[in-house]
Amino acid sequence: MESDKIMIxxxxxxxxxxxxxxxxxxxxxKGIALSEPMAFGIGNGLYFSYLPFLKLQFAPMISFRNLPNxxxxxxxxxxxxxxxxxxxxxxxxxxxQQLDRNLxxxxxxxxxxxxxxxxxxxPEYRMxxxxxxxxxxxxEDGIYHISDTVMEYPQxxxxxxxxxxxxxxxxxxxxxxxxWINNIDKELDIRSAVVAGIRKTVYEMIKVPFPLIGVKxxxxxxKDLKKWPKKLGNxxxxxxxxxxxxxxxxxxxGGAGFRYIxxxxxxxxxxxxxxxxxxxxxxxxxxxxxxxxxxxxIGARNCKNRSQPQEDYGMxxxxxxxxxxxxxxxxxxxxxxxx
Amino acid sequence: xxxxxxxxxxxxxHGQYRELFYNYDKTGQFEKSVGFHGETxxxxxxxxxxxxxxxxxxxxxxxxAGKVSPIVYYMEKNLVDPLNxxxxxxxxxxxxxxxxxxxxxxxLSEKTLKKYAEAFNxxxxxxxxxx
Numbered sequence: 226m227e228s229d230k231i232m233i234x235x236x237x238x239x240x241x242x243x244x245x246x247x248x249x250x251x252x253x254x255k256g257i258a259l260s261e262p263m264a265f266g267i268g269n270g271l272y273f274s275y276l277p278f279l280k281l282q283f284a285p286m287i288s289f290r291n292l293p294n295x296x297x298x299x300x301x302x303x304x305x306x307x308x309x310x311x312x313x314x315x316x317x318x319x320x321x322q323q324l325d326r327n328l329x330x331x332x333x334x335x336x337x338x339x340x341x342x343x344x345x346x347x348p349e350y351r352m353x354x355x356x357x358x359x360x361x362x363x364x365e366d367g368i369y370h371i372s373d374t375v376m377e378y379p380q381x382x383x384x385x386x387x388x389x390x391x392x393x394x395x396x397x398x399x400x401x402x403x404x405w406i407n408n409i410d411k412e413l414d415i416r417s418a419v420v421a422g423i424r425k426t427v428y429e430m431i432k433v434p435f436p437l438i439g440v441k442x443x444x445x446x447x448k449d450l451k452k453w454p455k456k457l458g459n460x461x462x463x464x465x466x467x468x469x470x471x472x473x474x475x476x477x478x479g480g481a482g483f484r485y486i487x488x489x490x491x492x493x494x495x496x497x498x499x500x501x502x503x504x505x506x507x508x509x510x511x512x513x514x515x516x517x518x519x520x521x522x523i524g525a526r527n528c529k530n531r532s533q534p535q536e537d538y539g540m541x542x543x544x545x546x547x548x549x550x551x552x553x554x555x556x557x558x559x560x561x562x563x564x
Numbered sequence: 565x566x567x568x569x570x571x572x573x574x575x576x577x578h579g580q581y582r583e584l585f586y587n588y589d590k591t592g593q594f595e596k597s598v599g600f601h602g603e604t605x606x607x608x609x610x611x612x613x614x615x616x617x618x619x620x621x622x623x624x625x626x627x628x629a630g631k632v633s634p635i636v637y638y639m640e641k642n643l644v645d646p647l648n649x650x651x652x653x654x655x656x657x658x659x660x661x662x663x664x665x666x667x668x669x670x671x672l673s674e675k676t677l678k679k680y681a682e683a684f685n686x687x688x689x690x691x692x693x694x695x
Contacts, residue, residue, distance in 0.1 A: 239598065241584050241585070241586055282612065282643065342685070352643055375583065377582050394648075394651045394652045463611070464612075467607075467611045470604060471609065474604050485594060486586055511592070511594065514588055521604045522603075525603065525604040528611045
């Protein structure tokens with residue numbers, strides 16, 4: 226292994242969501258200021274799906290984020306930026322060589338990794354979760370310098386550790402996926418990108434003809450939540466409820482299942498284009514997000530006292546239905562907006 | 565309703581790592597703040613880890629009683645279910661389930677044991693013995 230030292234001048238900034246944070250930092254590296262909420266909104270980070278037939282850590286799979294790499298790919302597409310995404314490498318060594326070549330050319334490179342073997346990650350978060358994103362920006366004697374937007378400071382990883390997390394197995398396995406920006410024209414058409422991003426998000430949240438995705442999925446989950454204590458017993462019901470809260474509040478969401486970040490995106494674009502309706506939508510989204518947080522706060526009492534629920538599950542389910550209604554109003558409003 | 569019901573914790577007791585949180589306050593501003601994770605996060609994470617530890621201890625007891633093979637213990641320790649284990653080790657699901665029997669586990673070839681050992685990131689010796 227060559228002992229040369231490469232350090233790309235790359236600014237690490239902490240973010241709420243791993244992928245939009247990485248995207249925003251990569252833009253920043255190219256000299257274009259794009260805030261995290263903007264990257265998140267344009268790249269359709271907002272999502273909801275409830276998949277009870279798939280199990281993640283012994284509880285139904287609930288996802289508040291889109292499929293891995295959506296945020297990067299879509300924001301590149303809508304902003305018309307020249308970027309490269311390599312979906313998978315068959316040979317792990319080839320994947321690492323490609324990374325080395327990139328570093329030599331001075332390109333900071335984003336990668337999808339699994340969390341379980343990530344050595345610098347908080348131990349309490351190390352579960353089998355394969356949708357995390359990191360950016361590598363330097364190398365020194367076989368040790369890689371990593372910017373992980375969930376962490377406060379840049380971190381380091383050895384060659385073997387990096388190889389291991391890049392080839393984590395399981396659902397949504399990363400398979401060595403990597404991405405980077407090639408070049409950017411200085412003038413980006415942000416307005417049309419925002420329009421495209423909002424349209425796609427609205428489609429995904431209320432128009433998908435499948436009952437488990439978006440607002441419909443939220444209502445379906447509320448219906449199931451009511452049945453859990455009778456069907457599964459109090460212990461398991463509280464564990465399942467805990468899964469909803471873990472997914473919405475933990476794992477670097479910025480709180481309330483990304484609703485705050487999306488609200489910030491609507492506010493920022495509303496201010497940029499002087500659009501009153503967008504600002505109203507952002508206010509509604511912020512209120513829905515606060516309601517989400519309240520739901521988490523009340524629900525956590527049931528998780529604390531597991532065998533005897535402190536709060537009624539029916540009440541929690543009604544709260545979820547109310548949130549679904551609040552969110553649906555926002556999306557319907559956004560659907561009619563003309564920019 | 566617009567109050568911030570989950571304040572950002574600045575006390576280190578709540579975890580060693582600081583994260584970025586967004587908030588929506590009364591004046592209609594989305595605020596960014598950096599802090600340790602709050603009550604809700606801690607309770608739900610604790611709940612998950614309690615369950616995992618319970619399962620690990622149960623598996624350890626069963627291995628020592630000779631009811632199941634050590635693979636079950638290491639599977640629980642790595643927080644996976646049989647389906648994920650079969651993906652991790654590259655062995656088909658029905659075989660993995662069969663290897664849970666101590667009688668079958670004793671006769672496993674070095675090659676298969678090595679596959680499991682690599683999946684769990686331990687040596688073959690460790691795989692055979694549960695502390």
